[in-house]
Amino acid sequence: MPRLKTALRTFLSLAAALLLLWGLAVWGDVSAATVAATLRRIPVGTWCTALAVHCGIYAARSLRFQMLMPAGERPSFGAVLAVSAAHNLAAYVLPARAGEATFVLYLKGSRGVSTGAGLASLVVSRMLDLATLSAALAIATAWLVGARGWTESPATSWFAVGLLALCAGLLFYASFAGKRLVGLAQRLVRLLGLGRSKLARRLIERSEHLGDTLQLVREAGGIPTAVLLSLVVWGGVFLFYAILAGGFGLPENIGFVEAAFGSSIAVMTNILPINSLAGFGTQEWGWAFGFGLLGVGRELAISTGVGVHLVQLANVCGLGLLGHLGMALWPKRPAAPRPSE
Secondary structure, three states: OHHHHHHHHHHHHHHHHHHHHHHHHHHHOOOHHHHHHHHHHOOHHHHHHHHHHHHHHHHHHHHHHHHOOOHHHOOOHHHHHHHHHHHHHHHHHOHHHHHHHHHHHHHHHHHOOOHHHHHHHHHHHHHHHHHHHHHHHHHHHHHHHHHHOOOOOHHHHHHHHHHHHHHHHHHHHHHHHOHHHHHHHHHHHHHOOOOOOHHHHHHHHHHHHHHHHHHHHHHHOOHHHHHHHHHHHHHHHHHHHHHHHHHOOOOOOOOHHHHHHHHHHHHHHHOOOOOOHHHOOHHHHHHHHHHHHOOOOHHHHHHHHHHHHHHHHHHHHHHHHHHHHHHHHOOOOOOOOOOOO
């Protein structure tokens, strides 16, 4: 039965990706020949530069994962890098963010890191990602509206800036909250009357250990370093997209800030829990919408969005396979005892 459910979910996500891409092609009047011509346009040197930046992003992200683990269970940087690369392949390719759990499984299976420690590192990392992405999009939008008078409806744009800044602030606070975050979530569940079911009670009980581990991460003092690394990670992400955007032929007036704005919207649509297989369709729609707001024509925005996605997918697959190879070759470490033991 589990295999049947997995096969059905994969089929549905593939069908959704094909439907979204077909709708995008019809809407933008983009043919396969146009996409192929766009792919041939990018110089090899540009791809290599983007790949080097991509490797730097992986290194910074892995170091952040490492800093967010309790010192007593913290694996070496090389081991975390291998796990992170392998996990990113699953998280990027599998639909509905189903691959996220592999980080905890890979850490426990290959490095003996407890489930709580791995989950705490992953949860805080994702909150920092969303906080930094929201802050970056708020800053880019504010710059485009204030410095360039980019939009005809500045009031709406400034409202979006304020909302994004508020989300970023709340998420940064949640990252530092430690055990208080779990307590707030439990109180919210009870306040909404959702804690009466057996499943809810079990989740609340299990969240206690996650809260203890989050508190250990907070007390270890690694979160400020993780915040700085998040800035490095997302600076690298926007640089990666800006390099490819220029290489695939977006106009010269699309600079770093513009690329950060357009790609941020593409990333946000791709991290939704309803995304399709490998993010195809959802990421392209976000890219076309974001760069369309900047005045890029539909055909160019869609063809470059597909090209960037294919390059990114190739990089993720290559680095993910190297990560799996690294996990296989790295000597396994026995499981660490829980903090309470």
